[in-house]
Amino acid sequence: QITLKESGPALVKSTQTLTLTCTFSGFSLTTYGVGVGWIRQPPGKALEWLALIYWDDDKRYRPSLKNRLTIAKDTSKNEVVLTMTKMDPVDTATYYCARPGTGTGAFDIWGQGTLVTVSS
Amino acid sequence: SYDLTQPPSVSVSPGQTASIICSGEIVDNKHASWYQQRPGQSPVLVIYQDTKRPSGIPERFSGSSSGNTATLTISGTQAMDEADYYCQAWATTTDVIFGGGTKLTVL
Numbered sequence: 001q002i003t004l005k006e007s008g009p010a011l012v013k014s015t016q017t018l019t020l021t022c023t024f025s026g027f028s029l030t031t032y033g034v035g036v037g038w039i040r041q042p043p044g045k046a047l048e049w050l051a052l053i054y055w056d057d058d059k060r061y062r063p064s065l066k067n068r069l070t071i072a073k074d075t076s077k078n079e080v081v082l083t084m085t086k087m088d089p090v091d092t093a094t095y096y097c098a099r100p101g102t103g104t105g106a107f108d109i110w111g112q113g114t115l116v117t118v119s120s
Numbered sequence: 121s122y123d124l125t126q127p128p129s130v131s132v133s134p135g136q137t138a139s140i141i142c143s144g145e146i147v148d149n150k151h152a153s154w155y156q157q158r159p160g161q162s163p164v165l166v167i168y169q170d171t172k173r174p175s176g177i178p179e180r181f182s183g184s185s186s187g188n189t190a191t192l193t194i195s196g197t198q199a200m201d202e203a204d205y206y207c208q209a210w211a212t213t214t215d216v217i218f219g220g221g222t223k224l225t226v227l
Contacts, residue, residue: 037216047155047163047206049216060215096162105210106153106168113162 002026004036004097004111012087014120022080022097022111029055029075033102036080038071040093041113048093052100053080089118124207124219131225138194140222142207145188150209152190154183157221158203166205167192194224202226 008020020038027034037052051071052060061069070083080097094115098107124144132138142152151170155163165174167183170190180195190209194201207219 039216039218046221047157047208047218049218052215063214098163101168104153104168104172105151106165106208107155107163108165108168108174110162110164 002099002109004099004109006095006097006111006114008095008114008116010115011117011119014088014118016087018082018084018087018091018116020082020084020095020097020114020116022082024078024080024097024099027099029053029073029078029080031055035100036073037098037100037107038080038082038095039098039107040091040095042090042093045093050084050095051082087118089120092116092118124209124217126205126207126219126222128220129223129225131227132194132197133227134199135196138197138201138224138226140192140205140207140224142190142192142219143188144209144219150211152183152185153208154181154190154192155206155208156201156203157206163206197224197226199226 004024012018035054038050041047050062051069053071053073068085073080094113096113098110101108126142154167156166157163166177166181170185171183182193184191204221206221
């Protein structure tokens with residue numbers, strides 16, 4: 001069974017750095033073609049893709065947030081970490097990690113999400 | 121930058137067919153995926169590669185694509201299908217992109 005679960009602070013202050021961890025099971029980030037991504041959703045708004053990391057350490061970022069985002073993997077712990085600097089109240093959202101299916105282009109498994117609130 | 125456009129809302133009567141359209145330049149040469157998101161829940165993949173249905177997704181969900189438009193169709197819509205639906209595709213310069221979402225109301 002494939003699962004992903006997000007963890008991190010529920011509340012951060014404006015200008016601080018957010019660090020979120022995605023802990024997964026049922027697959028390995030050392031397997032060819034496998035990746036893990038982060039997607040967020042502000043309250044009442046649409047999904048917004050943030051970043052992706054692949055088995056070969058290829059990293060992709062949302063262009064408008066590229067300067068604030070860093071994604072990294074720890075294959076020994078089955079974890080993917082996302083850091084976002086200079087947090088602002090507009091970054092208040094539920095943050096999801098999800099696995100893109102190999103070769104399908106679709107996120108077939110999602111975590112439960114974690115709500116992060118940014119206070120001013 | 122690329123964009124995927126969806127209608128904000130679609131209404132359908134129980135048992136009828138609902139169609140949700142996703143349009144944009146990106147759709148023309150990249151496969152579209154569709155997600156269902158019920159209130160308070162994580163998104164669930166219902167269609168990938170324009171027309172394929174993951175295991176466990178009811179047959180009443182189908183997808184199609186033509187030109188710059190991808191369409192999610194729900195046949196024999198049920199009350200449980202009331203949710204937000206998002207299309208998603210891949211772009212050369214922006215990688216992953218989502219549509220703005222469509223709220224499906226089953227009246």
